[in-house]
Amino acid sequence: MINDVERILISEAQLAERIKELGAQITADYAGKEILAIGVLRGAVVFMADLTRAIKVPVAIDFMAVSSYGAGTDSSGVVRILKDLDENIEGRHLLIVEDIIDSGLTLTYLLENLKSRKPASIKLCTLLNKPERRKAEVQIDYNGFTVPDYFVVGYGLDFAEKYRNLPFIGILKPEVYK
Numbered sequence: 001m002i003n004d005v006e007r008i009l010i011s012e013a014q015l016a017e018r019i020k021e022l023g024a025q026i027t028a029d030y031a032g033k034e035i036l037a038i039g040v041l042r043g044a045v046v047f048m049a050d051l052t053r054a055i056k057v058p059v060a061i062d063f064m065a066v067s068s069y070g071a072g073t074d075s076s077g078v079v080r081i082l083k084d085l086d087e088n089i090e091g092r093h094l095l096i097v098e099d100i101i102d103s104g105l106t107l108t109y110l111l112e113n114l115k116s117r118k119p120a121s122i123k124l125c126t127l128l129n130k131p132e133r134r135k136a137e138v139q140i141d142y143n144g145f146t147v148p149d150y151f152v153v154g155y156g157l158d159f160a161e162k163y164r165n166l167p168f169i170g171i172l173k174p175e176v177y178k
């Protein structure tokens with residue numbers, strides 16, 4: 001698996017340091033409130049586990065599964081809900097946790113869907129932001145790292161369901177996905 005990686009873009013130590021900072025910022029912003037963190041399956045799971053432990057106000061967790069990529073490296077643009085929330089979100093402070101915002105199509109769909117259920121507030125936290133690929137504008141409240149237009153893997157992110165368990169964010173060798 002490691003032999004498929006061309007180079008490490010964000011190391012394990014850099015991820016840990018930045019997540020500590022994000023946790024502190026979120027803790028300060030939500031003082032006196034309770035958060036319902038909504039992880040977007042499956043990519044956000046690894047980040048969600050570390051981020052929630054860096055937040056010091058009460059955090060409940062729930063998950064939604066959506067898919068728009070299939071086995072390729074381009075969004076199909078068609079977002080499907082594969083698993084809905086278990087919690088009632090009306091009147092709650094939602095923190096959507098994503099691994100990456102790329103075209104922005106997944107989040108645009110998700111935000112509209114969640115807003116219609118009348119939460120008290122919605123904020124978005126993404127580990128990675130790839131603005132060069134944006135097709136729909138998305139307001140990001142907490143951004144871990146801005147990355148260039150490479151297909152990245154690791155720390156939850158996959159290519160065809162592989163590489164999610166790499167502890168860093170890396171770029172694959174072109175021959176692996178071409």
Ligand SMILES: O=P(O)(O)OC[C@H]1O[C@H](OP(=O)(O)OP(=O)(O)O)[C@H](O)[C@@H]1O
Pocket residue numbers: 040041042043044066067068069070075098099100101102103104105106107157158
């Ligand atoms: O901004 P966008 O272009 O919409 O891309 C971002 C979305 O794509 C990835 O999910 P994917 O559909 O690959 O599912 P996964 O989380 O199970 O890997 C990622 O986790 C985001 O949810």
Ligand code: HPA
Pocket residue numbers: 069100102150151152153157158159
């Ligand atoms: O660069 C990426 N890597 C993995 N999954 C993704 N989903 C959107 N962009 C990416």
